[in-house]
Amino acid sequence: MTVTPAIPESDAPASERPAHRDPNVLRWLGAYASSAIGDNVYYIALSWAAVQAGTPSQAGLVMAASAVPRALLMLGGGVVADRFGPRRVLIGSNGARCAAVLAAAVLLLVSSPGLWLLALLALVFGVVDAVLMPALGALPARITGRGQLARVQGMRGLASRLANVVGAPLGGLGVALGGAAAAFGLAALLFAASLPLLTAVRIGSAAAAKAPGGAVKAPGGAASDLRAGLSYIRGHPVLARLMLVIALSDLGFVGPMNVGLTLLADERGWGASGMGWVLAGFGAGAGAASLLLTARGRVPRAGLVLSVTIAAGAVSIGALAYVPNVAAAAAVAVGIGLLAGLSGALCGALVQTDSDPAYIGRVSSVSNLFSLGVAPLTFPLTGAAVALWGTAVVFTGSAVVCVLGGVLGLCSRALRGAELPE
Template identity: 70%
Template sequence: MTVTPAISAPPAQQAGVPAHRDGNVLRWLGAYTSSMVGDSVYYIALSWAAVQAGTPSQAGLVMSVSAVPRALLMLGGGVVADRLGPRRVVIGSDIVRCAAVFAVAALLFLADPGLWALALLALVFGTVDAVFMPAVGALPARVTTRDQLARVQGMRGLAIRFASVVGAPLGGLGVALGGAAAAFGLAGLLIALSVPLLVSVRVRELPGDDAIAAGESVWGDLVTGLRYIRRHPVLAPLMFAIALGDLGFVGPLNVGLTLLADQRGWGASGMGAVLAGFGVGAGVASLLLTVRGRLPRAGLVAAYTILAGSVAIGALAFVPTLVAAVGTALLVGLLAGLSGAMCGALLQTQADPAYLGRVTAVASLVSLGIAPLSMPVSAAAIGAWGTGPVFVVSAVVCGLGGVVALCVRDLRRAELPR
């Protein structure tokens, strides 16, 4: 059955203050933004240090180490988030990540530990991410009311865009001024800044928060959560639609775009312009949701924007000029940003609070564990058949997510709370 959890509102929300004017939500947003910028700086520092300490293949291996524990432990991380509470898990995760980054910064400053320290740091980050990401996804429902969750998704999207724009230059500046050690130190400071902000955030107990305490084991709670998703009339098809959309989106917009820019002679600057167009489009979508707070007929909007976005993805391989490619990428970003925010808000509002961590864990595993597998497949397919056919196939896969959303009545009719 469809679950509509009742959430008591904090004083500011009961007075009708929208999320983007609520100090409690803004403190959460500041913590999230600081942590995301710190992550961006961390990845710049890690890649630079790995390249300096080893061969390119060794550096690539170090960069991929974190993906293994993240994929293997993500579902269990959702159980941990539901058992302990998302704010407690996010605070603990940021403390561990901060300590690990500072430790490696100190090692690099005092000595040359080699690749082993970097690989260990990546392993720690991947392990902590497995519990951090589900908790981050489950936290918004505890800092605002259900009718504000779409607006919060927009605010979160703006934070992600800000982190991607600001993080890389900050990481490069840190490396330029003091090497990898300084960049790691900067990343640690940014992550540390999120902790006092999170401590100051007020959270509420939601109906069902204590239900998981009766679970017999982590495995039993995990199976219960997966069964809950499978039987839910909205969440089950929504997960399927998200998976198809991500599988068709990740390959072309990562590996495929690089190969397309090389074939067309756009160069690195041209590829950067196309990516900037995508970022602007996604930012506009996030800003729209932040200002409006809610779009009616959310399930239908998600379906149509996934379908339209898939057409734009396919068209990207056939546009004749760089200017047209930038415009198409902007459209892709706008449509993907809207569909992603709608899907995220539906996940938040349709899931019973007791299962939010596990629901977020499954969605994160699909997006971060399964979808990236399409990148090597896309690269090999482009090498064999060229960019055009591969982009078209990817667009079809992505579009199937929209078809699922249109064909499943409960998902198509799903609404965000007013």
């Protein structure tokens, strides 16, 4: 199989200026923030419309519908990102999401289609996300220098925190003023706002010199590309271990910090406000980690720091189920957010800096598969386990799984010694 060679470091699409002062990166960041806020508005609108149209269990099924195609198609999405270029894929994906939610808004205005429309919309979003997420992970390496990728991860984290803070109130306001149709229309507007910004993002000359869109051409087609990508990961001393670390840490983190936290707050009598304080603490810690990376731009001994923070964050997850009150839980959540935010950003930066540009979409698809595809499918298992054994046992067990990820990283000489470029 013939693949495009790696971009030489001297020819990389980087400017010398820091990423937070690079207009090209800032255009990408604006597009990402607009799209992420739109995501939050969309989920508020979808959940509200589903609850109004059906029973709570039916609404839950609608909300979970997007996870299945996302899990099944994510690896193929990485092939698409590498073949057609991440910028082109992001433009097409956000355009498709804009059209889908706009169509849903119009249908809700003129008729009462019921749950089938919402389920179809959720499935469409799952399919599009499977293509969008690998492209989102692959694009930064094509628009800035390798030495700026950790800073870009910090900037992305800050934009994600902003989207969570702004998106939910905007979605609620849209629902309050005009129902789910108005909120869907607002989400469509936000997705549309990302398109001119993405169109204005420029790919570096070396990346643009590849096959159209930075594509990787293989005579065997998409299946051959996927096999080649998986073989590349298996043979890479850092990425092979890093994918396992990401898988274990995500499987141990996502369940308790989503479904488990709600059940913990209910069990302890903290109520919705108490859960809100815990989530606020987590968001504050994650935001601080993103701000740290944005300011510093680089963390020395990234592989070692990554592994240690995963292990320490896992211990904090387990401790969350044993704290005596909401204040202590919020304080622990700050630590979880700080550690998880730092380890997650370092994972992203190492994926981008250690991957050959010809394979980065497929590598991103594997790393996203666990956090965005497989891990959400464990939500029902988390709920069932809490019902059988209680929150303390489930949080402790999840922490053990997460600790295994950190230990695996510490036991791998290649990953433990991985460094981010200067």
